[in-house]
Amino acid sequence: MTAAVGTLGGSCLWSHPELGLRAVLDAAGSVRLGAPGQDQATLVPLVEVTATGHGRLWSGERFIETAIGARLTYRDHDTVRDANRERTTIRLADPETGLVAEVSLETAVGAGFLRSRVRLVNEGEAPLRLESVSTLTLGGIADADGGLDGLTLHWADNDWLAECRWREAPLREHLVPLSRFAHGHEGRGCFERFSQGSWSTGRHLPIGALTDRSGRSWLWQIESSAGWRYETGEREGAAYLALFGPDDAHHQWRHTLAPGEDFRTVPAVLVRGAAGGLDTAFGELTDHRRLIRRDHPDHRALPVIYNDYMNTLMGDPTTEKLLPLVEAAARAGAEVFVIDAGWYDDDAQGWWDAVGAWEPARGRFPGGIQEVLDAIRGHGMVPGLWLEPEVVGVRSPLARTLPPEAFFRRGGLRVTEHGRHHLDLRHPAARAHLDAVVDRLAGEWGVGYLKLDYNINIGPGTENGPESPGAGLLGHHRAHLDWMAGLLDRHPGLVLENCGSGGLRMDYAQLAVAQLQSTSDQQDPLRYPPVAAAAATAVAPEQAAVWAYPQPDDTADRIAFTLTGALLGRIHLSGFLDRMSDEQFDLVRSAIRVYKDIRPEIAEARPFWPLGLPGWEDAWIAHGLRGRDSTYLAVWRRQRPGAPESRALTLSHLRGVDLRPEVLQPATADATAEWDAVLGTLTVRLPRTDTAVLLRLGAPV
Template sequence: MLRLVHKSLLLGACLFPLASAAAESGYDADKRLFRLDGGAVTYAFKIDPDGLVRSVYWGRRIGAGDPIDAAQAKAASGFDVAANVVPQEYAGWGGGLFAEPALKIAMPDGNRDLVLVYGSHRMDADGVTVEMHDIRLPITVSLRYAIDRATGIVARSSTIRNGTRGDLRIDQAMSATYVLPFAPDYQLHSLTGRWGAEWTRQQRPVSAAATVLESRRGSTGSENNPWFAIGRAGRSTEQDGPVWFGALAWSGSHRITVAQDVAGRVRITGGYNPFDFAYRLRPGETLDTPVFYAGYSGHGMGDASRLLHRFERDRILPKQGAAPPLRKILYNSWEATEFKVDEAGQISLAEKAARIGVERFVMDDGWFGARNNDRAGLGDWTVNRRKFPNGLKPLIDKVKSLGMEFGLWVEPEMVNADSDLYRAHPDWVIGMTGRPRTEGRNQMVLNLARRDVRDHLLAELDRLLSSNDIAFLKWDYNRNWSEPGMIGAAPADQQKIYVDYVRNLYWLLAELRKRHPNVEIESCSGGGGRVDLGIMALTDQVWASDNTDPVDRLLIQDGFTQAYAPGTMMAWVTDSPNWLNKRATPLAFRFLSAMQGGLGIGNNLNHWAEEDFATASRYVAVYKRIRQTVQRGELYRLVRPTPGDVQSTTLYVAADRSQAALFSLVQGTYRLDPRAPIQLAGLDPQARYRIERMDGEPLITEIPSVASGAYWMGRGIDVPLRGDFQAAGFILTRVG
């Protein structure tokens, strides 16, 4: 199958290497029309008589012999010339364009007019590359298209070349523009948030007033995740209706603009954020844009997310063998000790974690440099010998003797002013000459756009991993940029930081993975502040939120899984009352909330009673039974939570439909309101499934122990929950 990966890991663009089976692509020379088919999707575009590359069709797959074309678009009036009416796939800002451009440039002589037309193309087994050029200047753009055979997800990116004899200033460089079929009732779905409240689902009509989903923070940010879905009002639901969706594979400042154009068509343009952006392109140089992935489903928001999950598992996530590795159950020591880590205390926690079946012990912040609080030590990645007189080896050896792997927290991209690194290299931080250096969480951001900083971090992390048997890094990033300049760089190159920083981050992660292929990495940014398809191509799992309250988490996880696969999402069981909102909840409720992603435990085990260890041991054992289904199966959101009265029912079905895991949780129940039976989905209707409770308690008499998939999907399951913070989990196993 086609594998779509990032060239940006090394060079900053995208590669689509051929695989054993390719998607279908073709070119009709008479109509000058390109067609890509994959999964249940057809994507088509053409060259119009004026040489503009324009959209033709994107949606449900149509027959190979069916006619597919579009009438020539003409100027509507003197106010809207052809540049605004033609639904261009990649428009330069010029020729009278007022719609959102894909590319905007400035020449040294002040010229800013850019009209891109077709030059040539190269067909591949998996797609096509279209070469465009300006009508007068030797400025060219390569548009790369590829389609995934299984899901029909299209990958698009561009490469901009300066063939002139002078420098170009690129003011806007987008990856692609997608155009939807005309309809008057589109609804945009997006994911917004802030620290502690990430992944909030939003919905609004699409209109001529543009909606901008962006980050100006230097990283992805929680404010607007680079994902979108667009459905039809009244037609597109969780279970049915057309949905177009997409995600930008970029971990820096980004922008996705959604708006109707003057002809009533919806255009979605995404790529680098042009805010504070200026990229000098010298003669002969190129600039590669990120990949902008997009797909279509005719079966609602649920199927759209399952298609994207499958694509992420098969095409984006790092692999060890044929598939991404299953997430191990981990214990993290932060809530138990915070910065007060030492060898004896960590060994004591490791022994308790091993009792309940934990597979990976992770020591969090406080183990290095002069790190006794968040005001010092960042940047000095040497073991604190006062806390660990003999280094990390005695602790690691003990953890391994208990049958667990050892993991470590790091925050390589940051530095405290009170650190040996900053005292030696104060010019290594992001900042502007002569301006204050704003701190967040008492730290500054190292300028990873500099190659010397990149190489220093590689050397430090390589030394750490080579000197210790470390299987896992929790890679944190706890603040965003301020004063985004490059000390010592030429004025014309200052704003390259927005591209070069992320390129070097990708290079650093890729090189570490090459040198230490068995080390797994988690992307964390004060919670879900850096989750996107770019970082996910280089990390094994992500941290969705610092908010570990199990009720809030149901909302957070519901939004997260709209865009990203549950198998990438770490979810922890932590202490009660929760540290963030002081809500007290039962331990079983916390487990059933957290078991819907990659399971982690962050409690202070020193405070647990024997009853807590028994409860945890049971749910850890259950999770190991259903882990593959949760992490690699198909997710059906049967009841979606809403703020204020959170009720959530989710079903995970194994790829071969041999097992299913059902989770039903309520924040509270009221009066004697009856609950409707839960009708499952995705099972084999002809097969028979045995059902059991995850807590080991007997089924109520109304639930048969064995029934057909048709029964469970038709009649459903009665789950009588009464009271506050009630939850039930079930396992269904195919028996015939």
């Protein structure tokens, strides 16, 4: 098995050989997680908890070294195994408060990842006001020499139109040596990243990594839509890692745990790449993402999606405008046609602050919206619609007819943001309203695809009685996930796309339920490549929807450029295809044929980046997938001063293999690719800037 549970005769309660981890019981009864051979002093308690009246033993910015965490002592543990998974639960108890922590450590057979979650139970006689709870802690992270100097820190900034921007720096740039011998204490600071408000990835991705000079890596992911934070710092000459859901200091989260009540943290996952650096670790994380998500046929079929919004109708659909696009999309090879925002807009003042009823606009569809939906089906495509379910415009009748308790409130006042109120899906009236909407669209209308957008950041959350805003936000998001799962239970063939102004809610709480993730709202095709190339760090490739919006005024190079970026993920085709020349349209149709040929391998492939994770201004960008039978590689060359016409890419997993690189897209490319099997390098030449190519490697010579 991948994890083995020891006996109490020794200090090891649990171990995971693939990760090189073990849970150690010390003489005082404390349980700590770390690598074998590490000094016990470098480790941190398995669970860290702050509560009002029970803070930290060493004050600062860190959320470790908590008083409760230091008091939690071992009670018992057990392991449950089935054919594919193994879950060990370690129970700890605090004798002072009566708080019990049940730590669930779950893995799969042969896997290089560990998923953790903590359940707290108050077995004491008094309420306990929680302010932070760790989901996973790990100590003793060090380079081969046993220190921090060889560790590199990796994190990802995220923003509207600029998602998945990975950065790296030596860990010592953020954790400088402090001459601990002179002070007798650790520092008070750490490197931290956290979310703010209801856009879980509005600032950063809930993912980070540490790598060492030998290529080993630690990669982590927090699975929360309602607040998360991670920190890494120095402890006794090694690094530690602590992963959290929402907390009081960053998210206004407090949770009163009455006697007999329990609380469950958000999940988090840890990946170890023993060799191969981040590519190997992201491959393991991709496997984990596929394992935890809800099964759905869309993950295997990968239909081509046309959406009328981006650089095309931009929220102004009508029957007259849509019908030519429907016909053209079908001829190009689309299998789903989505009518995006505006289909409900019959308001002279605009739809933004009037949404909520989700009824079709008669002025936009004189013959009824069913005329367009029937046309989509008549062309062999599945009809889809855009929906922003969690909001109600301030001018919508729903803002007056739904009860006040069905909306987010703070200080007794209904929250308003950018002309919208926010539904609290814990309230039965809010859920009944949205159930009725979706059952009408998916049931009566036969809509098979819903793009669920989310375009406001509502802030820290909602107060329902004495609850804190952050606790309200967590409660709403858990109800939101349950609502989405209920839709799929009632409509098993329905496909749900998760969109948050592009990629601003790109987390695996959402993506364990939704089938697709919008990666960006970026409308400049020359700015999209770093987002498209890095999307697989945040999303499994078959869930990563990338816009491809060729236009009739584009050159052949520009059409190929925007199409290529989507071919290793999920195509979100757009653009005025109906206005293209035959030659232009053939370029689109050819790219779609390529995609349909390779998509069976995308659903099982692992991502890699032969030039490293892309920088925002990089001239050359490369993203690949290691499939079952072939390796696929998308390469972009953008116009940047001094950028060469060719670039050598190292493909170490193919070193020594005789193969012939094949240009798949564009069909008329003048790109060249030369393979050196001895060195394992592929030299790609793109003679013109702002061009791209998709290659397949695997055909024998």
